[in-house]
Amino acid sequence: MSTATTGSRAESAAQDPRTPAAAPAGRRRVPWARLPGAALIWLFVAFCAFTFLFILLSSLKSSYNVLNHPFGLPTELKFSNWSRAWHDGGFGPAFVNSALVVVAAAAGTVLLASPAAYVLGRNQNRLSGGVSMYFVLGLGIPMQIIVLPLYSIMAKAHLIDNLAGLIVLYIVVNLPFTVYLLMSFFASLPGELEEAAALDGVGPGMTFWRIMLPLARGGLMTALTLVAIACWNETFLALMFLQTNDNFTLPLALVNFLTQQQFTGEDFGVMFAGVSIAVLPMLALYAWLGRRITEGLTLGAGK
Amino acid sequence: MTSATVGVRRGRAKGSPLARRRRRVFGPFLAPALILYTVLFMVPTGYSFYASFTSWDGFSNPRWKGTLNYDHLTHDPAFKDAFFNTLKLLFGCGIFLFVLSFAFMLMLREMKGRRFIQGFIFLPHIVSGVALAAFWDFLLNHDGMLNKGLHSFGLGPVDWLKPQWQFNAILLAIVWINTGYYVTILMAGVDRIPPYYYEEAKLAGTNSWQRFRHITLPMSWDVVGTAAVLWTIGTVKIFEFILAFSGSQGNLPTTNQWTSAMYVYGETIGGTSPIYDFGRACAGAVVTLVAVVVVVVVLRRVTSRDRLEL
Numbered sequence: 001m002s003t004a005t006t007g008s009r010a011e012s013a014a015q016d017p018r019t020p021a022a023a024p025a026g027r028r029r030v031p032w033a034r035l036p037g038a039a040l041i042w043l044f045v046a047f048c049a050f051t052f053l054f055i056l057l058s059s060l061k062s063s064y065n066v067l068n069h070p071f072g073l074p075t076e077l078k079f080s081n082w083s084r085a086w087h088d089g090g091f092g093p094a095f096v097n098s099a100l101v102v103v104a105a106a107a108g109t110v111l112l113a114s115p116a117a118y119v120l121g122r123n124q125n126r127l128s129g130g131v132s133m134y135f136v137l138g139l140g141i142p143m144q145i146i147v148l149p150l151y152s153i154m155a156k157a158h159l160i161d162n163l164a165g166l167i168v169l170y171i172v173v174n175l176p177f178t179v180y181l182l183m184s185f186f187a188s189l190p191g192e193l194e195e196a197a198a199l200d201g202v203g204p205g206m207t208f209w210r211i212m213l214p215l216a217r218g219g220l221m222t223a224l225t226l227v228a229i230a231c232w233n234e235t236f237l238a239l240m241f242l243q244t245n246d247n248f249t250l251p252l253a254l255v256n257f258l259t260q261q262q263f264t265g266e267d268f269g270v271m272f273a274g275v276s277i278a279v280l281p282m283l284a285l286y287a288w289l290g291r292r293i294t295e296g297l298t299l300g301a302g303k
Numbered sequence: 304m305t306s307a308t309v310g311v312r313r314g315r316a317k318g319s320p321l322a323r324r325r326r327r328v329f330g331p332f333l334a335p336a337l338i339l340y341t342v343l344f345m346v347p348t349g350y351s352f353y354a355s356f357t358s359w360d361g362f363s364n365p366r367w368k369g370t371l372n373y374d375h376l377t378h379d380p381a382f383k384d385a386f387f388n389t390l391k392l393l394f395g396c397g398i399f400l401f402v403l404s405f406a407f408m409l410m411l412r413e414m415k416g417r418r419f420i421q422g423f424i425f426l427p428h429i430v431s432g433v434a435l436a437a438f439w440d441f442l443l444n445h446d447g448m449l450n451k452g453l454h455s456f457g458l459g460p461v462d463w464l465k466p467q468w469q470f471n472a473i474l475l476a477i478v479w480i481n482t483g484y485y486v487t488i489l490m491a492g493v494d495r496i497p498p499y500y501y502e503e504a505k506l507a508g509t510n511s512w513q514r515f516r517h518i519t520l521p522m523s524w525d526v527v528g529t530a531a532v533l534w535t536i537g538t539v540k541i542f543e544f545i546l547a548f549s550g551s552q553g554n555l556p557t558t559n560q561w562t563s564a565m566y567v568y569g570e571t572i573g574g575t576s577p578i579y580d581f582g583r584a585c586a587g588a589v590v591t592l593v594a595v596v597v598v599v600v601v602l603r604r605v606t607s608r609d610r611l612e613l
Contacts, residue, residue: 037410045423051438052426070448112339115332123325131333138344140599142539144567145588148581149347149354152361172343175336195321204324233431235543236564240572251433251543258437259553275434282430290422298491
């Protein structure tokens with residue numbers, strides 16, 4: 001198998017599909033047939049790039065310029081948009097709330113999920129199989145079905161309009177995916193080190209903590225990042241469970257700002273500064289960990 | 304790896320030290336996650352089924368009222384809108400999205416700068432739907448960017464957001480947001496197909512359509528199936544883009560743009576004058592869940608038909 005793959009790789013390098021020699025008959029037709037498709041893809045890429053460039057550039061323009069010269073570069077850099085969004089638009093406190101909730105929820109989720117995923121991923125028996133299925137079940141349950149009983153529970157526990165309450169909810173809703181992701185990660189780790197530790201008399205808790213967790217570092221990082229992205233952008237639960245502006249997370253501050261602007265006349269520069277505050281950290285995270293994020297999402301999906 | 308697994312399995316029956324250790328931590332390691340998940344996820348799911356047969360405001364105790372909530376749903380225009388819009392997203396948007404993603408994936412495989420392109424088209428998937436809605440609204444508004452662009456070509460403003468078009472604008476945006484994600488998933492699946500299949504097919508004198516038809520499609524069929532299941536589960540979550548795009552002045556969007564999640568929000572604490580009809584909202588959520596389960600089961604049946612093992 002492995003030799004076959006290597007062999008065919010060498011071959012495929014020799015006759016790369018792009019080199020015209022491979023298919024003399026279709027040489028002329030194929031590139032032309034692909035042209036509209038390639039153009040469509042590049043158009044799509046351009047639109048995505050334009051979106052984010054537009055948002056960032058508009059955040060530095062005056063409202064008049066955003067509206068009347070949307071495609072132009074900023075004539076003067078209005079950093080005051082950012083400070084007005086931060087102070088008057090409520091994005092400052094919302095940013096702090098979001099950061100707090102995201103860090104706590106991501107850490108809490110991974111802290112709870114990794115030991116569970118470890119025992120589920122490395123024990124192959126009917127009990128762990130059943131419990132794994134039980135967690136996977138949660139992936140298919142839409143949030144709207146759990147949210148109303150949760151509202152009642154949280155109201156009784158006085159955790160409505162409370163960031164700690166929201167953190168707990170975020171941990172809960174992210175558990176199924178995280179357990180699932182880490183389970184396949186732990187299952188893929190080699191067992192030799194674990195066995196060696198057992199023979200050396202290292203306790204099972206220590207084995208997990210000192211050996212398996214460091215080995216799974218890549219998976220843990222991926223899980224942390226994915227939960228963080230999900231929480232940073234989460235709107236539905238936040239909207240259900242937060243009520244006062246002081247507690248709003250960024251998506252709520254943005255919704256709030258957008259609807260307020262309709263009353264007071266829109267300042268598009270400030271609006272896009274607010275959008276940028278919500279978007280930039282995710283862009284930075286993606287620029288830093290892009291491959292890991294996409295791979296984590298497809299790994300979680302691809303089974 | 305394989306021998307280790309076998310060793311562990313055989314050892315477990317005898318009670319090897321490793322297996323015994325693992326069993327000792329099985330409970331304690333699992334318990335926190337399992338308990339939290341059960342209490343705050345699975346119990347609420349079950350409770351929603353019960354509450355859907357009651358009259359409940361979310362604060363006092365539910366009162367039993369049989370299937371009245373479900374009867375009501377069948378002629379509640381808001382729920383019909385929400386349900387059909389969710390189906391529109393699921394199938395209308397879904398078919399378009401999958402054809403586009405599959406075509407992109409096939410073309411990208413042979414394009415230069417594939418990583419770069421993939422990186423860019425994935426971007427909308429990781430930012431907040433609210434932020435994208437703000438941009439999308441600015442793009443399509445009467446005074447918005449698209450009309451400004453048209454104006455410079457001497458074309459009159461088009462009312463892109465007139466009521467009968469607005470939901471289509473949402474559908475288009477959802478396709479845009481999700482294409483990169485599904486291209487990436489499909490790509491990961493197709494990349495697993497061993498290249499020597501293509502080599503042999505090429506030697507046998509097949510053309511690229513035949514190779515697509517007889518290798519790529521059957522061998523990525525299970526990934527397409529998984530992606531379709533993910534999409535099904537994902538559509539019922541679509542909420543914030545629509546809220547931010549179509550909601551106005553603290554009010555919810557009009558019901559002809561509601562989706563399932565919007566229905567639950569709108570029938571309970573959403574809007575300027577909340578309705579607090581938790582029982583009916585639960586019934587709506589149960590119907591949605593049942594629809595999702597049915598679609599997932601059908602999809603699994605259809606796509607597992609000629610699944611191939613590599």
